[in-house]
Amino acid sequence: MTQNKYYEEMKELARSVRSEYGLTTPRVRKSDIGRIYKTHKIKYDLWPLKNSPPTAKFKKLRGAFFYDEYGATIMISRSLPEAPALFTMCHELKHFLVDRNLKSVLCGEYNQNENIEVGAEVFAAEMLFPDADFIAGLVQMGVKEGECTSEDLVRLKHSTKATISYAGMVKKAYFLRFARNGILDNVKWMKLEEKMYGVPIYKQIQRQRKQAEGLYC
Known part of the structure; x- marks a missing residue:
C-alpha cells in the first residue's frame, strides 16, 4: 500500500467515526472523544500520573497508547494546552482503531515522521475538521x-x-x-x-x- 493511499484510508476512517458518533461540525469537544473512549472501554489517564515525577526519557511525550489482555489505555501529557490535548486524544484513538497489534505506541517529537504517526496526525486532523x-x-x-x-x-x-x-x-x-x-x-x-x-x-x-x-x- 502506498503512503498516500494509507493516509486517505485514515481520513475515510475518521469520517466514518464522525458519522457513527454524530459529529457533524468542526466543533469537537473532549467530551465527544471521551464518549468514543467509553464505548470502546478505553481507559484514559494523564501523564505523568499523580505523585509520579516525569522521567527524562518521556519528557517530550505527548501521548501514549497501550493494549494488553486488560484492554486499552491512552495517556495524554498533562502539559498540553486544550487544543493540542484534544488533537492528541484523536491521534491516540487512531492507534486504538488501527495499531492494536503493536501493543504500545509512544507519541512524541522523536517519532512523528513514521508512517503510523503521520497516519495518526492525518486521522486526528480529519476528525476535528474534515477537509x-x-x-x-x-x-x-x-x-x-x-x-x-x-x-x-x-x-x-x-x-x-x-x-x-x-x-x-x-x-x-x-x-x-x-x-x-x-x-x-x-x-x-x-x-x-x-x-x-x-x-x-x-x-x-x-x-x-x-x-x-x-x-x-
Whole structure:
C-alpha cells in the first residue's frame, strides 16, 4: 500500500467515526472523544500520573497508547494546552482503531515522521475538521486557492467554532493548497484573534481577577 493511499484510508476512517458518533461540525469537544473512549472501554489517564515525577526519557511525550489482555489505555501529557490535548486524544484513538497489534505506541517529537504517526496526525486532523468542510468554509468566504491569509483562517475558525488548533488549520491550508508555503508561519494567532474579535470573556475575567488580587497583595 502506498503512503498516500494509507493516509486517505485514515481520513475515510475518521469520517466514518464522525458519522457513527454524530459529529457533524468542526466543533469537537473532549467530551465527544471521551464518549468514543467509553464505548470502546478505553481507559484514559494523564501523564505523568499523580505523585509520579516525569522521567527524562518521556519528557517530550505527548501521548501514549497501550493494549494488553486488560484492554486499552491512552495517556495524554498533562502539559498540553486544550487544543493540542484534544488533537492528541484523536491521534491516540487512531492507534486504538488501527495499531492494536503493536501493543504500545509512544507519541512524541522523536517519532512523528513514521508512517503510523503521520497516519495518526492525518486521522486526528480529519476528525476535528474534515477537509471537505475546511474547503467549503473557505470557498464560501470567497477565498481562492493560493490566496488564504492569516485573517481568513481566524474568520474560518471563528465562524465554525472549530476546536482544532491554528497549527492544525495552517497544515490543512498548506496541504490543500489554499495558502502559499510559508505565508502563515510565525503568526501570533491569539493576538490576531483578539485584534479581530476582541478579548474573549474568559480572558477578561482572568485579567480582572489578577488585577483584583494585585490590589490586595
